[in-house]
Amino acid sequence: MSKFKAALQSQVGRKLITGITGLGLVLFIIVHLLGNLSYFGGPEAINTYSHTLHELGGLLWAARLGLLVFFLFHIYLGISIWLEKRRARPVGYESYNSRGVPSRQSWSARSMIITGVILLVFVVFHLNTFAFHDFQTTVINGVEMHDVHARLTEVFQHEVYTISYVLTMVLLGMHLRHGVWSSFQSLGWMSRNSNPVVYSIAYILGLIIAVGFIGLPVSIYFGLV
């Protein structure tokens, strides 16, 4: 067992866990996005979706717990890798430039710690705004349920919330642009041929997710829906 314990603390293991938890969080984000998009189906669609989710009970709590564990590991390792990087080069360069392709040292790659920390702060506020909110109730098909639709419509009338939400989603897209590709490389799934393909897919995925999340608040704010 000590072999596995050592492995988790090794530089390979640390990236492996960062990658696995990162991909797990991406899956959650995709499901979350699909849930959000149900707003466009009207109050009945999103409220019923939310209600069905809450009806899962124990299963939902298990998923929440798993999500929390993934999140904590991902945060811990991300910060730890950043601290380690600072320790590994106590004196920096006076002049430093990337050589360019095949380097993957993009803006998103260099700012993972910044986008990551901002996303963490966002999640705290986000949970406070929605998950821990005392929802009004509504009755659909004779069943009383949380009126998620009303809450969303109310929140995204506010400029500050809408703007900060949109900006954070841009940062999320950036985080995924490097993160998704990087996860596959960390898991050792990359070959010379698949590398450019996965790198492009990560870009497209980051873009789709960012645009997907931005669509809802913008539509509500401008009264398009």
Add this chain to the structure above:
Amino acid sequence: MSDQQMTIHLKVWRQKGPNSKGELVDYTMDDVNPHMSFLEMFDWLNEKLMKQGEEPIEFDHDCREGICGSCNMMINGQAHGPQKATAACQLHMRQFSDGDTIYVEPWRAKAFPIIKDLVVDRSAFDRIVEAGGYVSVNTGGAVDANAQLIPKKEADIAFDYATCIGCGACVAACPNSSASLFTGAKIAQFAHLPQGEPERKERARAMVDQMKEEGFGDCSNFAECEAVCPKEISITAIAEMRREYVKSLFD
């Protein structure tokens, strides 16, 4: 190509010893021949410095044909300078323009402490190799060339990884100062050959552990290492290292 002499402004890191405080010192050379290699320009500068009674700039070099891995200079913020697949010794002044200002700094990493000026101690790499980057089987006399058949494709992949000259550019260019490309290449070159098979598990674990022990940072998949590697070793080596490591955990 013009033979006209160039004026080059240099900002070179000077540091008397491991514990001294260093600084960038300005030198202007108004008679640089474009056909000089980067190191020849340094020879020329050092000759002038010595004639003036100043201490010459220390820098590492040996073969000067891009195969020994001795030269290590951060040139304008890029390991080995701006030219792809080229070690500093094979970089020529024609890559620069008349009047250019060039920053020359040593590799920066805690695991590569500065000895003097541009010279760093890269014995951390030796210790990573000592941890498992070898085949410890006494084979006796050389066997017949075709006695053990290795598919061409596998031999080529192993050879690509084996071209690593251990110069340390990967560490120098990495924002995290990670030694993953070096260690990956040293592990992966054996992973494709039957000779590496008996010790493959111990090798992967020992070398990965040693890499951390030496104080190199974690790999964040920036792939800057591949971009600056004078031998163009692909980060596939790092993916292979990770696969080898994970496989080594299961008997």
